[in-house]
Amino acid sequence: MAANPMSQFDVYRIGPEIKVGAFDISFTNASLFMILSTVSILLIFNLGSKKNSILPNKIQLLSELSYTFVSKMISDTAGSKAKPYFAFIFSLFMFVLFCNMFGMIPYTFTVTSHIIVTFVLAAFIFIGVTVIGFIKHGFGYLKLFVPSGVPAVLLPLIVVIEIISYLSRPISLSVRLFANMMAGHTMMKVFGGFVISLGIVGGWLPLSFSVALTGLEILVAFLQAYVFAILTCIYLNDALNLHH
Amino acid sequence: MVKKIYFQSIFFSFFFIKEAFAAESGGMPQLNPEFWVSQIFWLILTFGIMYLVLSKLILPKISNNLESRKSQILENIEAAEKQREDSDAKLKEYDEIISKSKLEANSIFNQAREKALKDIGAKREVLDKQIDNEIAEAEKEIDALRKNAPDKINKIAIETSSELLQKLIGAEVNNSSISAIVDDLSKRNGNKYYGN
Numbered sequence: 488m489a490a491n492p493m494s495q496f497d498v499y500r501i502g503p504e505i506k507v508g509a510f511d512i513s514f515t516n517a518s519l520f521m522i523l524s525t526v527s528i529l530l531i532f533n534l535g536s537k538k539n540s541i542l543p544n545k546i547q548l549l550s551e552l553s554y555t556f557v558s559k560m561i562s563d564t565a566g567s568k569a570k571p572y573f574a575f576i577f578s579l580f581m582f583v584l585f586c587n588m589f590g591m592i593p594y595t596f597t598v599t600s601h602i603i604v605t606f607v608l609a610a611f612i613f614i615g616v617t618v619i620g621f622i623k624h625g626f627g628y629l630k631l632f633v634p635s636g637v638p639a640v641l642l643p644l645i646v647v648i649e650i651i652s653y654l655s656r657p658i659s660l661s662v663r664l665f666a667n668m669m670a671g672h673t674m675m676k677v678f679g680g681f682v683i684s685l686g687i688v689g690g691w692l693p694l695s696f697s698v699a700l701t702g703l704e705i706l707v708a709f710l711q712a713y714v715f716a717i718l719t720c721i722y723l724n725d726a727l728n729l730h731h
Numbered sequence: 732m733v734k735k736i737y738f739q740s741i742f743f744s745f746f747f748i749k750e751a752f753a754a755e756s757g758g759m760p761q762l763n764p765e766f767w768v769s770q771i772f773w774l775i776l777t778f779g780i781m782y783l784v785l786s787k788l789i790l791p792k793i794s795n796n797l798e799s800r801k802s803q804i805l806e807n808i809e810a811a812e813k814q815r816e817d818s819d820a821k822l823k824e825y826d827e828i829i830s831k832s833k834l835e836a837n838s839i840f841n842q843a844r845e846k847a848l849k850d851i852g853a854k855r856e857v858l859d860k861q862i863d864n865e866i867a868e869a870e871k872e873i874d875a876l877r878k879n880a881p882d883k884i885n886k887i888a889i890e891t892s893s894e895l896l897q898k899l900i901g902a903e904v905n906n907s908s909i910s911a912i913v914d915d916l917s918k919r920n921g922n923k924y925y926g927n
Contacts, residue, residue, distance in 0.1 A: 493759060498766040510768045517766065518773035525781040532785065536792035541800060554793045574786030581785075582778055603767045604774055669761065 492676035496600055496669065516596045517604070524585035524598065532581075553581070560717060565724035572723060579608065580716035587668060587708035591701070599711075600668035602661060609661035612719050620726035631725060660718055667711050671704045881917060888913045 500513045535550025543551060557577045561569050569576075583599055590597025598604055620628040632649040633642070678700060681693035889910045896904045 496760040498760060498763075498770070510772070511766070512769045512772040513766070515766055515769055515773075517770050518777075521773050521777040525777045528781060529784055529789070532789045532793070536789050536796060539792075539796040539799060541803060547796075550793055551797060554790070554797065574790050575782060577790065578778065578782040578785050582781065598774075600761070601770060602761050603770050607771050607774055608778075665761070669759075 492673045492680065495596070495672060495676055498596075498601070517598055517601065520586065520589055520596045520598050524582060524589055528581045528585055553577075557716070560713075561720050564717060564720040566728055568727045569720065569723050576716055576719055576723075579612075579719060580712055583608075583664065583715050584709065584712035587712055588705070590668065590672065591705055591708055597668050597672055599664055600672060602665045605661035605665045606657065608715075609657040612660065612722065613657035616719075616722045616726045619723070620729075623727060624729050628726070628729065630729060656722060660715065664711050664715055667707055671700070671707055675700050675704060885910070885913050885917055888917070 498515045498517050500515055501519060502514050504511065505513045531546065532550045532553075535546045535548075538544075538547065540547070554577070557580055558573060561573055561576055565572075586598040589595050590600065617628075620631070624630075632646050632653065634645060634649065637645050675697060678693045678697040682690040682697060685693065889906060892913065893904055893906055893909050896902075896909070
């Protein structure tokens, strides 16, 4: 019978158990794919920046296109003030993109399908953006919760809603990515299981679904990385350019 | 019939699969906190190292490459623009030279024509003068001849009439009396023959 569609998300130890105090920081399959993603990112961009030729070769073109893509995304959404955070958002986008894409290879592990990973990223972004906002605007940053042009009667309600929506940012950011990755991979696994159990007679229908889903999931892998990065830019924009 | 069985078999096997999965599944591994600390640790480690390497080493290089390419392209465009301007200036110069030489050729042609016309005029004047002189001389000659003509005619008339008289009458006639008559006649009829 087909394997449990959730078993692909199992984290297991590779090698010995490593303990620091009470914490278990053993090397797992998740760590393996984190390292794989970062190493391939560094390899590609290192190769792409090594030679500076006027007519770039493929890998140089790739890295330069990614650079201009991310830099355009940041300047479009957060303006020129966000330039010092370019490296972070670039790393974030590439890390999420590569983790998502590595997950599309059969028998691999998807790092971003774990809520703890996406939540740590989102929480770091949330805390960082809040700190930047308070450094830039002092307590004036709290004006973010008081939109202009709202009737005084509605103000208490609006402020409460704004605070809740602000505090829910890291949750929505992390759950969006994690849920997308998990749902997509589970669905693919389920359809893959159908192919096996229906065999040569009925397996063709779920197989064609599986093929279509693979294309869709590659799109989702890119799109979710993009959404993750662009939402970070939007939060950063709120902190840098206080509109209210 | 075969089609019906095919789709029925697909339909029923969906039920079996669902039961099989339901029996096996034991919740989401994501919510098992056993490896949370490990994941957080490795995430911070790998992402941190990647961020540092990208921001300190690789991204400045890429931005440098892009900048240098941009500036080089701008430089090349500038150089091309300059060369175009140069060639435009050269073209202008060339046009000027051509129009100038055309003008020069025209003026040389005009000068030559004027000179030729002047030469022709001078030669014509000389010739005219010569012709005039010759005509004047001829007229003088004719005048002289005309002046002498009545005398000679008178003489011939006198001699002829004296000989005529001698032959007719047979006596010598005084030439002087004949000449007096001829003179008188020629004076009276002279205007009839020689009147201009």
